[in-house]
Amino acid sequence: MSNHQKRLSVPNSWPVERKENTFTVKADAGPHGESGVPLLIVLRDVLDYVDSRKEARYALNQDAVLVNGDAIADEARPIGMFDILAFPSREEFFRVFPGEGGRLALTPIDEESGSSRLGKITGKQQVSGGDFQLTLHDGTTTQVEDASDYSANDSLVVDNETKDIVAHFTYEEGALVTAVNGQHAGEIGEIDDIFVTPGSGRNSVTVTTDDGEFETIEEYVVTIDENFVGDDDE
Structure with missing residues (x-):
């Protein structure tokens, strides 16, 4: 099986430029399913901590990268929504959070939050x-x-x-949520209404934000609390 993935066909959540090169690294099987982004892409293309797969493997062999508290040795390990990346030697901590267009982005946090x-x-x-x-x-x-x-x-x-x-x-009306997919990915607000669709249809929600209101399907929102708002301002 090939270790490469065509850039043009990667999921929208992957933070890569599709037209830069033909191929990029392929994610191994693991958490987050097909939307998981290989750790190498995070280290090389997002953080600019390494320039190559070889450098990434060296860093990982030094237990220099923790994901959700565990040292990771596989540069193709999938990284996804709400994972915690820690770099102890740098004293740097990040939470994977939805960015504009549904692309995964890294939010700096402190050690306690991590x-x-x-x-x-x-x-x-x-x-x-x-x-x-x-x-x-x-x-x-x-x-x-x-x-x-x-x-x-x-x-x-x-x-x-x-x-x-x-x-x-608890997921309920009045809960604080963030959209993690769809055109409103990354927006944060409170659930105003939950609309339950009879049968096999998808339930939907309306969310009130500081800038107005939007509607999306239930699967696209995740309940959070105030500690997840403004982490990068700490």
């Missing part, structure tokens, strides 16, 4: 032993004894070291 990550609940099921498993937007899971307070579209903040849930944001 100790946990946000995840949107996409599934809930009971597992053997009686506990419940919550599946998050990136495909990772976490288990809880009682899932009665958790619902699909809620958001969790998970500690990178202990993997414990340290915060829970």
Whole structure:
């Protein structure tokens, strides 16, 4: 299987110039599905920390890059929405956040904010032993004894070291959300209304922002709190 990906066919979320070269690196299987951006692209094309795949591999072999608290050795590891990238030797920390047009962007944060990550609940099921498993937007899971307070579209903040849930944001009218896809990606506001579509149709929401209002489908918004607003101003 080829290790290369044609630039013209990469997902819109990838922060690469499509017409610069014919090929770019291909993401390995892993979190975030097809929308995951290879770590090499983040290091080389976004941060300008390395000039080549060889340099990226050297840095990763020194445990110089942490993703959600774990040292990463694979330069093709997919990076996606709300991942935390840490560079301990540089004392730099970033949260992957939606940018204009749905492209992934890096928001500088402090070390404390980088100790946990946000995840949107996409599934809930009971597992053997009686506990419940919550599946998050990136495909990772976490288990809880009682899932009665958790619902699909809620958001969790998970500690990178202990993997414990340290915060829970309920998806409901009045909740603060950010759009992560569609033409309003990156905009932040409060849910005004949730419209439930009967049958198999997609539910939609209207969101009120400082600049007005927009409507989008439910899958395109993620519940957050005030700590996710203005991280780059800290």
